[in-house]
Amino acid sequence: MVDRSEITGLVLAGGQGSxxxxxxxxxxxxxxxxxxxxALQRLTPQVGKVMLSAxxxxxxxxxxxxxxxxxxxxxxxxxxPLAGFLAGLAHADTPYLATVPCDCPRFxxxxxxxxxxxxxxxxxxxxxxxxxxxxxxxxxxxxxxAGSLRRYLAAGERKVGxxxxxxxxxEVTFDDPAAFFxxxxxxxxxxx
Numbered sequence: 001m002v003d004r005s006e007i008t009g010l011v012l013a014g015g016q017g018s019x020x021x022x023x024x025x026x027x028x029x030x031x032x033x034x035x036x037x038x039a040l041q042r043l044t045p046q047v048g049k050v051m052l053s054a055x056x057x058x059x060x061x062x063x064x065x066x067x068x069x070x071x072x073x074x075x076x077x078x079x080x081p082l083a084g085f086l087a088g089l090a091h092a093d094t095p096y097l098a099t100v101p102c103d104c105p106r107f108x109x110x111x112x113x114x115x116x117x118x119x120x121x122x123x124x125x126x127x128x129x130x131x132x133x134x135x136x137x138x139x140x141x142x143x144x145x146a147g148s149l150r151r152y153l154a155a156g157e158r159k160v161g162x163x164x165x166x167x168x169x170x171e172v173t174f175d176d177p178a179a180f181f182x183x184x185x186x187x188x189x190x191x192x
Contacts, residue, residue, distance in 0.1 A: 002116040002140075006095050009047035009112065010088035011039045012081050012137060013054045013061065013102035024056050026102035036102035037064055043100055046112035051091060053084035067091065080158050081137055082149060089146040101137040104182040114172050115140035124167040130177040136160045138180065141167075 013026030013036040026036030036052065044050050051067040061068040069091050071083035081101070088097045096119070098112045108114070115126045115138075124145050128138035137160070145167060152163045174180070 002096055002119045003048075004046060004112065004116070005048040007047040007049075007098050007112060007116065007140070008088070008092035008094045008096070009043040009050045009098045009100070010084070010092075011036050011043060011050070011052045011066075011102050012084040012099055013039075013052055024054075026052075026054060027057060027060060030105055035105055036061065038105040039100055039102050039107070040064060040066060042105070042107060042109070043098070043112070046109070047098055048094055049092075051088065053087045081160055082153060082158060082163060085139075085141070086146065086149050086153065089141075089143055089149065092143060095143055096140055097143060098140045099137060101182060104137075104180055106179050106181065107138060108174055108176070108179050111138060111174075112140065114174075118170045118172050120170070122168055123170050125164065126170045126172060127164065128180065129171040129173045130175075130180055131173075132177050132180075134161070134171060135180050136164055139164075 027034045030038060040050060040052065051069060052061050054061045054068050055070045058068050069087040072086055072090065085099060088099060098115065100107055111128065118126045119140060125139055125141035128135040149163060157163065
């Protein structure tokens, strides 16, 4: 099993927020706190180090005390979560990177521990799954996948599931799909 000290946690907050009218989703308030801050606070005790991936309002994110990294400069525009993964892989100094999206404030407290338990020598990445399907933004990966990811993005590909299907992977099933409810629209934010 991978020890938490060997894992850097990354909160993905670099999206366009297009379904929220183009606002920075990670800074939207939920129960009086920004979504990304809640994700950061929930992730911090589960890993050895933390950082954020963001492409706007970097100074605001940096006030929370964790390093903030934008998408790699050779990837123009908003390339999606894979660009955030690549930023995290480039800046992590532990053997593993655990990722969570900023728009899911109630992910499990034992998320990273359970993903780490499933990580074996022959596995590149482990992702969460519920009865509704895989949750690819909730992932634990080896830093060694960075080359594969960079080549995939350089080829113009953007689909997370397609890239992950090329990796040696494992999945961990979580029983409560509500824990992975993500906030994409104003209605979702109100419901949460």
